[in-house]
Amino acid sequence: MGELLEEQDLGHWRRTHYSSEISPSIGDNEVVVMGWVASVRDHGNIQFIILKDMHGELQITAKKGECSDSLFQMAKEVKEHSSIGVRGKVRPQEKAPNGAEIVPVELKAFSVAKKAAPFLVQGKTSPVGIDTRLDLRAVDLRRNYLGSIFRIRQTVLNSVREFLARQKFIEVNTPKMIATATEGGAALFPIFYYDREAYLAQSPQLYKEQLTMAFESVFEIGPIFRAEPSRTNRHLSEAISIDVERAFSDYNDVMALLERMIVNIVDTIKERNQDDLKYLELQLPAVSLPFPKYTYSDLIDKLQEAGERIQWGDDISPQVMKSLQDERLGGFYFIIDWPTSTKPFYVKPGAADNGRVCESFDLMFGSLEMSSGSTRINRKDQLVERMTKQGLKPAAFDYHLRVFDYGVPPHAGFGLGLERLMMALTKVENIRDATLYPRDIDRLAP
Numbered sequence: 001m002g003e004l005l006e007e008q009d010l011g012h013w014r015r016t017h018y019s020s021e022i023s024p025s026i027g028d029n030e031v032v033v034m035g036w037v038a039s040v041r042d043h044g045n046i047q048f049i050i051l052k053d054m055h056g057e058l059q060i061t062a063k064k065g066e067c068s069d070s071l072f073q074m075a076k077e078v079k080e081h082s083s084i085g086v087r088g089k090v091r092p093q094e095k096a097p098n099g100a101e102i103v104p105v106e107l108k109a110f111s112v113a114k115k116a117a118p119f120l121v122q123g124k125t126s127p128v129g130i131d132t133r134l135d136l137r138a139v140d141l142r143r144n145y146l147g148s149i150f151r152i153r154q155t156v157l158n159s160v161r162e163f164l165a166r167q168k169f170i171e172v173n174t175p176k177m178i179a180t181a182t183e184g185g186a187a188l189f190p191i192f193y194y195d196r197e198a199y200l201a202q203s204p205q206l207y208k209e210q211l212t213m214a215f216e217s218v219f220e221i222g223p224i225f226r227a228e229p230s231r232t233n234r235h236l237s238e239a240i241s242i243d244v245e246r247a248f249s250d251y252n253d254v255m256a257l258l259e260r261m262i263v264n265i266v267d268t269i270k271e272r273n274q275d276d277l278k279y280l281e282l283q284l285p286a287v288s289l290p291f292p293k294y295t296y297s298d299l300i301d302k303l304q305e306a307g308e309r310i311q312w313g314d315d316i317s318p319q320v321m322k323s324l325q326d327e328r329l330g331g332f333y334f335i336i337d338w339p340t341s342t343k344p345f346y347v348k349p350g351a352a353d354n355g356r357v358c359e360s361f362d363l364m365f366g367s368l369e370m371s372s373g374s375t376r377i378n379r380k381d382q383l384v385e386r387m388t389k390q391g392l393k394p395a396a397f398d399y400h401l402r403v404f405d406y407g408v409p410p411h412a413g414f415g416l417g418l419e420r421l422m423m424a425l426t427k428v429e430n431i432r433d434a435t436l437y438p439r440d441i442d443r444l445a446p
């Protein structure tokens, strides 16, 4: 590192413009821009620095003779990923972002990159594997590719909140340290809770159901914890779930709500993330209402016809789904009416056939499960019966069962995995890239 590149404090410097606000129309006024060095190009007597900030990129052009010798030397030494500020003037430049470049008068290096990162900010694909990137995740997240992915994620979250707010839903937050399991199949993370054992919540299920008693329509966007010992590209130990629950509704009503919510998300991304879609060269999935619905029983028949050794009552794995060569199963579709035995205790069995099939659905995208939902049991005796059948001890759920003495409304809801939805929307192949700091069996840091 050269002596000129001494690190300096922010001091009185303040940004006057973001990269996106730099244009030839600024004229003769001096600007102050700040960000990170995305790339440096050395052309002998000219140094081009591409500076990246939260809104995009701009070009700094340091020409020998046009700027001071010391500034020119600094521009020569500054490395990619360094955090810098530049005071200078704007000059029209057709080839630069926004048709303008900055002619620097003063350059401040706030924090100099000590090492070359193993990946490039501007590279759409990475030369190194995901584990190397995750070890330096905050730096990895500066890559333009991930910037676009996470801006789209922000639109998804905004659009969900706006959509549900329009329908008068109340956003809630429920405890993440809990006393009992709710989702039969998924494993729990035990924790020490003072002198007792407790668990990290697998889902806000029982709380969101209870809250329909007071607020009718509730939703939560928050973490769910699943001890998933398998290493796959679609499981996280900590994921974000968009949980929705609505009183005086059944599973058909919430399926209709869910599909409209997805269409609204896709439309909102098209409207608000045009630059990101262009950069990613991304075509969002085609969505039209209503989404196709297949009953579980029909799918089992189809799978058996396709030669799969699957029985009625088995879960349908992504591997098995891949054997169906049906183009209608490429996008979003519902699998409805699952065997009651495959679903958790709170799911309402149907009226026919002694409740063999329950009022439940999975929303799929191709072979990837996006969401599960159902009509819920709202009568205490039925709930106790289902718990007992599944080998659970009703006494352990006393805190929950007790509210059923006070008029629990008929209700239904779903949980939609945010990262899974991001995989469907953005074609991210590994779920770890749809979350900032993934947690899995091998990773607890950063």
Ligand code: AMO
Residues within 6 Å of the ligand: 183, 186, 202, 203, 204, 205, 226, 228, 234, 235, 236, 237, 239, 241, 243, 244, 369, 370, 371, 372, 373, 374, 413, 414, 415, 416, 417, 418, 419, 420
């Ligand atoms: P379920 O267990 O099917 O249902 O979870 C709902 C959705 O959450 C997402 N998801 C995950 N995403 C990433 N990694 C994981 N380990 C993981 N586990 C689940 C999936 C899944 O479809 N209480 C019910 C929902 C309800 O009925 O309201 C539930 O938790 O996208």
